[in-house]
Each structure stands twice: as C-alpha cells, then as structure tokens.
Amino acid sequence: MNQVVAEEHQVSETMSSDEISEISDAMSGSNEIVSDPNCFQHFVANGFCKIDQSSLETCIIETSVAQNLQVDKRARVVAIHKNMNNSRSWQIRAHSFAVSMKAVADKCGGGANPKYAWYGASLDEIREIVTHGFSWRMKAAADTHSISLSPAKHLLDSVLRSTVDESGLRHLLLCRVILGKQEVVIGDSSDQFHPSSSEFDSGVDDISAPRKYIVWNSRLNFSVFLCYIVSLDVPYLSGFKEATIMSLGHHG
Template identity: 60%
Template sequence: MNQIGAENQTSITIDDAMSESNELDSCYNCFQHFVTNGFSKIDESSFEGDIIKTSFFSSLSRNPQISYRTKIVAIHKNSNTSQCWKIRAHSFGVYAKAVADTRGGDANIKYAWYGASKNEICETVMYGFSWRKHSISVSPAKHGLDSVLCSGVDGSGVRHLLLCRVILGKQEVVREDSSDQFHPSSMDFDSAVDDISSPTRYIIWNTHLNYNILPCYILSFEAPPYLSGLTEPKTIKPKTWITFGTLISILSPFLDHSQRASLEEQYTNYLEKKITRPQMIQRVRAIAGNQLLSAVVKLYTNKLAAATGVMQQAARLMMQPDCWEQFIVR
C-alpha cells in the first residue's frame, strides 16, 4: 500500500517549475502581433529562410527523435523601421564598437537563441527584454535544444524562439547556481558563460540588456508534445509532495475544456501505468504551463490556504509579474 501511495505522488515543486508565462490570458493572434510590431514573415525556402531553418535543425541534431518530429510553422524577420527600433539598432552598433575598441578589436558578436512563452516573446518584441531580471540566458546557435526547452506552448500548440545577435565581448565563467551575481565580476568582463571552451549558455546581465542583444528573427515551430527526449534540468530532491489528484483538482479551474480533458486523459494513462511518473510530470507542465504550477505548488507548500483559497491566491499572484522573480530557477 505504501508503494502504491508513493507512486501516486509527484515531485513537482518550486525547484522543478521553471518560470514561464502562462497562456490563459492570451486572446490575440501572435503572428499578427509580430507583424504589427515590425516583423515580416519570410519564405522558408528563400536563401535567408533556408539558412535559419538549417541552423535550427542542426542545433537539434543531438536528439534526432526531437528533430524529426519538429516542424517549422513560420519565420518572421525584424523589419521594424520605427524610431524606437532605429535607436536600439544604433545603440547596438555603438556598443559593439565600444566593446571592440576595449577588447582588442573584436566585440565577439554571435547569434543565439532565446526561448520563452508566447506572452514574453510578444512583450520583448514590443518593449524589449525585461529589466526586472538580473540576467537572461541565451543559447549558442548550435545548442538550440536548451532554448526549445525554455519555450512555452501557446494555445495553438506552437512554440516561439527569438534568434538574436549578441555582443559577448570578454566572457567569464559563472556557475549555474550563482544566483547572487547581478553584474560582471569586474570591468574586465562583458558577459558570462557556463563553460569557456564549449559554452551551452550565454549570460547577459541586465546592466547590458537591450543594447548588446538585438532580436533579428522569430522562429515559430511545433515540437513533440512533451519534449520527452530533451535535456532536463538537474534533478533536485523535492521539498514537498503533492498527489496528482490534488494537483489536477487545483489546476482545473484555470484550464479550458480541452486542457482539462487532456490532463484527465494523461492522468488515466498514468494510473493504468501506460506512462511513467516523469512523463506525467512533463505532460502536466506542457498542458498547464510552469508559471501556474509554480504559483499553485508554492502556495500548497506553504499551506497558505485550502484548495479554494489556493486558487484565489494563485489568480492574484499571476496578476503581479514581479512576484515571479523569487521563484525563478537560475
């Protein structure tokens, strides 16, 4: 009996839930939003589109199953001619020259992927990267899998990545758990990486945002529903346990009919042992969204309220973007 009880529990905790904007309040077509904000759709078969497409699939090559089942839906190019974007582009050029002058003539400019939820991608296209974060992580062009894992599924089952030009300058190594660092350790450095010789992550500090990272393209794609073959975040011993049944009952009011039906179907598959616990966790994440899970599990963990109170508190939390900073796993 104890074994059965343990099997019916999930280790979704704040440490497991990566910060990601939920899609419940999305009510506009993202492609139209991209176009309205100066991004024009390009033909995938064009020379430009083919280069981006080839680069993207090459970055997924370390997992052929994911690459084979991934389909590009659209590619949009930054064609914005507004005064704001002209200033941003000019600032990027000025900063690149300044870094090059300081670093022996090389600003170390690279292309990099940035994955996020549809809401965050849309906000970035309109306003730039959020200054609320002390840094953002982008993936080298050949390591797109990591950014794909950070992207969020919208209501149409589509994910979005930004392909950006990034001024890296001189880099220093920063450990993944260095959450207390908010800027370069000294004036000798401009950005950070997880590994100097073979980086899989570039770190851009908020002191440099929006003038050393310039969004150039938006790649929209469909990936396998649960990204089961992707590299997962490091396993951390859960701080608390919550049964799938309880979790689903708390999540249900925030989900639409199709999401609830999908969640219940996956739960049935889990109970019938057609899928494993890790697979069930991934499917809950894919359906509900990690930001909603973060709110629900945080409140559940602290026992702030019973189920109804948790839902009300979670709804209020999701209206306050700033509160998510303390939950983000860096």
C-alpha cells in the same frame, strides 16, 4: 541584421546542397499544416515581417534547426518573422547595439565577439519583448538580474525554456549578442547583478564548451538585438512531463 546569412552560412557548409534542399522542402511543406495564429498578427503589427519560405535566410535557419534539434525528427519551422521595425525606438536600439559593438571591439583590442544565440520563453514574454525590447524584463522580472541565451548547437535548451501556445507552437528569438570578453559564472547567476569587473562583458557557463551565454540586465539594451522570431512545431516534447523534458536538454 542580414549578417545572419554570412555567419550562419557556416552551418550549411557541413551539408550537401541536396540535403539542404530536402530539409527545406520538407519543412516548407509543413507550413501548410498550421494556419497563422493570432500571435503572428501581433508580430506583423510590430514590424516583424514573415519571410519567404524560399529565401536563403529561411533555408539556413531551417537547416540549423534540423541539425540542432535532432531529439525530434518531426520538428518543423512553421514561420520565421524578421525584425523590419523602423520605429524610432527600434532605431535607437539598433544604433545603441552598433555603438556598443564598436566600443567592445576597441576595448578588447580586436573583435567584439558577436554571436547569434537563441532565447526561449513564454508567448506572453515574447510578445512583450517584440513590443518593448529586452528592457521590458528589467521592470517585469525584478528578481532576475540576467538572461541566458543558447548557442546554436544547444537550441534544445531554449526550446525547453519556451512554452506551447494555443496553436501548439513554440516561439524562439534568434538574437545577435555582443559577448566581448566572457567570465565563467559558476552555478546560479541570478544573484549576480553585473560582470565581476569592467574587464568582462558577459558571462558563460563554460569557456571551452559554452551551453549558456549570460547577459546582465544592465547591458541588455545595447548587448542583445532581436533579429528573428522562429515559430516551431515540436510534437515530440508535448507528451512529456516537465522533469522528463528538462532531463533531455542535459544529455550530450
């Protein structure tokens, strides 16, 4: 999971050290505004540890949020919880993910095309995923055959899929995703149960400029691994009706 530092470091290379420091200081200061809500206790109880505000991981994630959530300059990262769960179930998930990474890399004749991607949902769904992993969705959402995750530059799309909790926060999952060879999925992917052939490993809305990574339920257990929970305060969006908010996510 520490690989996030190596991959997301590319984000920070576009900014000077002074700019990164200013963003980090501003966001860290905002953490004092909101006291730890009950959901944080649930995260910690399930092996997700709140990471230090001064850590490199925090700085990189906060910088990425600042760069990719410019619709609201007041948006703040309130807390980041890292998956440190050593239970047998999470060890199995981590092992399955590693095995799948190697298998997809071998099949593709090179790399497995892993990426970090955002997943936004209601707090109730976030809690279930934290407790049971993404496989929970296969039972709870029988009419949905895949999930959609957002590339880093389209963080806003996942923010818009999230909901505000009783503390005024939105919670996003930062996941490691094995994309492998992708097939273009046109329109609504809800009717597609799996890749169209064994040649493909995941779906995408646009190969050249992806806005949506699609992972089918049949591959959730070994293609998506939850690394961080990022809790945000995005006050700009709170005053908009849903239709207006959704239109914001499709500009640019």
